[in-house]
Amino acid sequence: MKSIKIGTGLAFWGDSIRPAVDMVERADIDYLCCDHLAELTMSILNKQKSRNPDLGYTTDIIPFLRGVVEKCYEHGIKIISNSGGSNPQACTAQVVKLCNELGLKGIKIATVTGDDILDRIDNLLADDVAFTNIDTGQKLEEIRERVTHANVYIGCDGIVEALQGGADIVICGRVTDAALYLGPMRYEFGWAEDDWSRLGAGLGVAHCVECGGQATGGLYSGGWNDMDRLPSLGYPVTTIFENGEAIMSKTPGSGGAVTVGTVSEQLVYEVLDPSNYLSADAVADVSQIKLEEIAPDQIRIYNIMGKPAPDTLKVNMGYRAGFVGEANFTYTWPDAFAKAQAGLSFLKERLRQVNFQSSDTRIEYIGHNSMWGPEVIPPPDAENLDEIVVRFAARCPTKEEASKVFTESVPLYNNGPAGASGIGTRPPIKELYGIWPCLIPRDLILTRVTVEEI
Amino acid sequence: MSIQVWDIAHGRSGDKGDICNIGLIARTEADYEILCREVTPTRVREHFGDLIKGDIDRYELPNIKALNFVCKGALDGGGTLSLRSDHLGKVMYTWLLRMEIDIDGK
Numbered sequence: 001m002k003s004i005k006i007g008t009g010l011a012f013w014g015d016s017i018r019p020a021v022d023m024v025e026r027a028d029i030d031y032l033c034c035d036h037l038a039e040l041t042m043s044i045l046n047k048q049k050s051r052n053p054d055l056g057y058t059t060d061i062i063p064f065l066r067g068v069v070e071k072c073y074e075h076g077i078k079i080i081s082n083s084g085g086s087n088p089q090a091c092t093a094q095v096v097k098l099c100n101e102l103g104l105k106g107i108k109i110a111t112v113t114g115d116d117i118l119d120r121i122d123n124l125l126a127d128d129v130a131f132t133n134i135d136t137g138q139k140l141e142e143i144r145e146r147v148t149h150a151n152v153y154i155g156c157d158g159i160v161e162a163l164q165g166g167a168d169i170v171i172c173g174r175v176t177d178a179a180l181y182l183g184p185m186r187y188e189f190g191w192a193e194d195d196w197s198r199l200g201a202g203l204g205v206a207h208c209v210e211c212g213g214q215a216t217g218g219l220y221s222g223g224w225n226d227m228d229r230l231p232s233l234g235y236p237v238t239t240i241f242e243n244g245e246a247i248m249s250k251t252p253g254s255g256g257a258v259t260v261g262t263v264s265e266q267l268v269y270e271v272l273d274p275s276n277y278l279s280a281d282a283v284a285d286v287s288q289i290k291l292e293e294i295a296p297d298q299i300r301i302y303n304i305m306g307k308p309a310p311d312t313l314k315v316n317m318g319y320r321a322g323f324v325g326e327a328n329f330t331y332t333w334p335d336a337f338a339k340a341q342a343g344l345s346f347l348k349e350r351l352r353q354v355n356f357q358s359s360d361t362r363i364e365y366i367g368h369n370s371m372w373g374p375e376v377i378p379p380p381d382a383e384n385l386d387e388i389v390v391r392f393a394a395r396c397p398t399k400e401e402a403s404k405v406f407t408e409s410v411p412l413y414n415n416g417p418a419g420a421s422g423i424g425t426r427p428p429i430k431e432l433y434g435i436w437p438c439l440i441p442r443d444l445i446l447t448r449v450t451v452e453e454i
Numbered sequence: 455m456s457i458q459v460w461d462i463a464h465g466r467s468g469d470k471g472d473i474c475n476i477g478l479i480a481r482t483e484a485d486y487e488i489l490c491r492e493v494t495p496t497r498v499r500e501h502f503g504d505l506i507k508g509d510i511d512r513y514e515l516p517n518i519k520a521l522n523f524v525c526k527g528a529l530d531g532g533g534t535l536s537l538r539s540d541h542l543g544k545v546m547y548t549w550l551l552r553m554e555i556d557i558d559g560k
Contacts, residue, residue, distance in 0.1 A: 222464035268477025
C-alpha cells in the first residue's frame with residue numbers, strides 16, 4: 001500500500017527549529033509541515049501589517065528555512081507552512097529572497113491566498129452573511145467598528161493545487177492546521193475531495209501530530225519524570241497510508257517517547273465532541289479511535305471515521321477589546337497574608353483617588369492559587385506563611401487607564417504596609433483582542449494559488 | 455474507600471475560545487469504569503465551583519479509556535481576553551486530578 005512520511009516541523013510561532021533540523025537529517029521524510037498560527041496570532045500580524053505593508057507574516061519562517069531548506073530541496077522534501085499569516089505575499093517575497101541568496105536554482109515557491117475577508121465584510125453583510133457569533137449568538141454590529149482581522153479557516157484545496165503545480169515550498173495564510181497535512185495526503189493518494197472516510201481519517205491523524213512535541217512526551221502527565229531527554233525532544237514523524245491509517249513515530253535518536261499515553265493526551269487536546277471534530281475538509285469521528293503500540297516509539301493510529309465537511313467555513317475574526325494593567329508585589333513573614341490584604345487595599349484606594357476605570361479586576365496569589373484563583377482555592381494560612389506574591393490585573397478601556405495600575409502600585413515600596421518587595425519594573429501594557437467565531441458559506445470563498453520559480 | 459482521580463488517570467487541558475476542555479485518560483480498563491461512574495459533569499461542576507460558569511458536557515472515548523469534559527465559560531472570556539494567569543487553561547486538568555472519588559461505587 002502506498003504511504004508517505006510527514007514530519008511535524010513547527011507547532012507554533014516561535015517554536016524551536018532544532019527538532020526539524022534533526023528530522024531532516026535523520027528521519028527520511030517526504031513532507032515537513034509547519035503550523036505558526038494560534039487564534040490570537042492573526043490579530044498581532046494584522047496590526048504589524050497595518051503599520052508596515054511588508055510585515056504581517058510570522059518571521060520565524062526565515063530562520064527556520066535557513067536551517068532546513070537546502071537539505072529539503074536536495075532530498076525532495078516539500079515544506080508546507082501557514083507562516084503567511086495575514087500577508088502571504090510579503091512572506092513569499094522574503095522566502096524568495098532567501099532562496100536566491102542560498103542559490104537554490106529551480107526551487108518553486110507557491111502562495112495560497114483567499115482566506116482574508118477583512119475588506120469584504122461590508123459587502124458580505126449586504127449579501128446576508130450575518131457573521132453572528134456562534135458561541136454567544138451576538139450580532140456583529142456590537143463589535144463591527146473594532147474588527148482588526150477576519151480570516152476564514154480554509155481547507156487543503158490550495159495546497160493540493162500548489163503541489164500539483166510542482167511547489168517545493170507552500171506558503172499559506174489562515175488554512176486550518178490540519179490542511180497542512182491533508183494537502184499532501186490528498187495530493188499523493190489522489191483522494192477525492194468528497195472521500196469523507198479517508199479525509200476524516202487523515203484529519204484525525206493530523207490532529208494527533210500537529211502540536212509537535214505535545215504528542216511525543218512534551219507536557220506528558222502520565223509519567224512526566226519517565227520522559228527521556230526532553231531538551232532534545234523529537235517531533236512526530238508519521239507514516240500515512242493511502243487507506244487513512246497511520247503509524248506515528250519520532251526522529252530516530254531524539255528525546256521523548258511515543259506511546260499510547262503520549263498520543264492519547266494529544267488526542268484529547270483542544271477537542272470538543274470527539275465524534276464531530278469539525279474542519280474545513282471533513283468531519284472526523286475520533287470517538288472510536290484505536291491506538292496500538294507496534295514497536296517502541298511506534299503507534300498505529302486507526303479506526304477513525306469520517307463525515308462530510310460542513311457547508312459553512314469558520315471565520316476567525318478579531319476585535320480590539322481594551323487593555324490589561326497589571327501589578328505584582330510580595331510580602332513576607334510575619335503576617336504576610338494580612339499585609340498582602342492591606343497592600344491590596346492601599347492599591348485600590350490609590351486607584352480610586354485617580355478615578356481609575358476598569359471593567360473587571362482579578363486578584364491571584366502566586367505560589368498559592370494563581371492558576372485557579374479564589375473561586376476554588378481559599379486564602380492561605382495567614383499565620384505561618386513565609387511569603388506571598390500578589391497579582392492584581394484589570395481590564396481597562398484605554399492604555400492610560402491600564403498604566404495606572406502599575407503607577408499606583410509603586411508607592412507600596414515606601415509608603416505602604418511593612419515588608420513589601422518584588423514590585424519590579426514597569427511591565428508593557430498588553431492590548432486585548434477578542435475572538436469572534438462565526439461562519440461563512442463555503443461557496444463564497446475562492447482560494448488562489450500562485451507559483452514562482454527561482 | 456476514597457482516592458484521587460490522579461491515582462487512576464492522567465490528563466491534559468486546553469482552550470477553544472472561552473471553552474476549556476479537560477481530557478482524562480484512565481490507566482487500566484477497571485480504572486476507566488470507575489472514571490465513567492464517578493467523574494460525572496455534576497461532580498466536576500461541584501469541584502470547580504464558580505470557576506466554570508457555563509455548561510459541562512462529557513464525552514467518552516472508550517478505546518483509549520478517555521473522558522473529555524467540555525467546560526463552557528471557563529476561561530474568563532477566552533484565552534485572548536482573560537485576566538487569569540492560566541488564560542489558556544493549560545493546567546485546569548491538574549485541579550481535576552485532585553478530585554476525591556469513591557472506588558467502592560457507593
